[in-house]
Amino acid sequence: MKLETIKLEHGKKAALTVYLHDIMELSDKARPIILITPGGGYGIVSEREAEPVAIAFYNAGYHAAVLRYSCGEDARDMQPMIEAFESIRLFKERAEEWRIAEDKIAVCGFSAGGHLAASTGTMWNEPALMERLNRTRDIGKPNAIILGYPVISSGEFAHRGSFYNLSGSHEDDAAAEFFSIDKRVNSETPPTFIWHTEDDPAVTVENALLLISALRKHQVPFECHIFNKGQHGLSMCNTEVNTPNPHCAHWFNLCVEWLDSIGFGVE
Template structure:
């Protein structure tokens, strides 16, 4: 394994940590899809339970992996985490040859507020203010697919209000917060999406996933969704390592790997 941490440009604290396979080209190995893991934390902290344990699982499944640790709290305003996530995608794509990544198979994988950030990459990459902030005019920053785990999505009735307050500064469901409501931003260019949630999540209501599904269906975007009947918020890998053992909901991971293969993103 090649392990490396890169400080992102135009950020005070954001980093990209890489977990890369040492592929031997002379033995016929090919570049692999990359998973960009984005932990949750309500934009108030970055959950380590949703960082390395997830990265190692995808690495062991055969993927190249990066973890984005992004700006939080006061530094999360002005779309700064979105700019950092898109910059991480650009880095993976621009260094694809060196890091042995398939540049057309870069996937964001986010949890809770990190799910919001992962979904922002696929729905806000062409937001004019972001394009101006980062200085691009094409789709080099856009992910090719998204994995969203109990994601924060809507600023409306079912919002995780703290997440929207952190990134928008607004404590209300107003136009400032709605700017970041991703069910309103889905269109025909949104990439294929895998979602999972638990029915009794009391922190981020399941309606967030349902609202996104409705938008994906409306715009004919390919998706797969799994809703498990039990499980508290923040299950991560659903095992003892992350102090959240839940054998049934743990099926999300093999189902996700199968889905990746079904859309043409197998690990090998």
């Protein structure tokens, strides 16, 4: 494994850690990469949803990376999105060196990190972001999105803390709605994998349902698994992250199978 941590050019306190397969393992073949954006309500970055997830994808044959993005007041002005798009752009710029398949970049996020992952698939042509990143076209649209119990809607079922950290507003108003993913989905949104639990008390399952409805409306390919029981923040659903839940733990293998089904298989 090649392990490297990179300070991003446009990052405030952000850092990108990459977990790359050794070139000798690759036989000169490029591999897909999974960018992981942990949760934490945009107030912190949850380590439980960082390296344990990266190692799981690495062991499944993927390159992996963890983005520890800017949080709290540093999350204002779309800063986490800027850092996520810069990470994707870095993968493309260093694709040959790191043996990354440029057309197989997925973003996997949990809770508020799920909102950030979904933002990369719905805000990649946002004019304000293009201006901040000095781009006039695609600023880093991923090829697939993986979402675990994601924050989606700024409306009735919002996780208010997440939207406050992004927008500075505690209300369901224009400032918060700007970041509402269900309002941003369109036919160009990448294929999406979603998992949630029906009784999640922190980010209600309606967030996933609203996203599914928007994806169906715009005919975006998706797969969704809603498990009947499970607390918020399950991550890998095992003892390593202190949330053992064998049933919900199936999400990971289901996700890898889904990635294979959309052409993201590791050769």
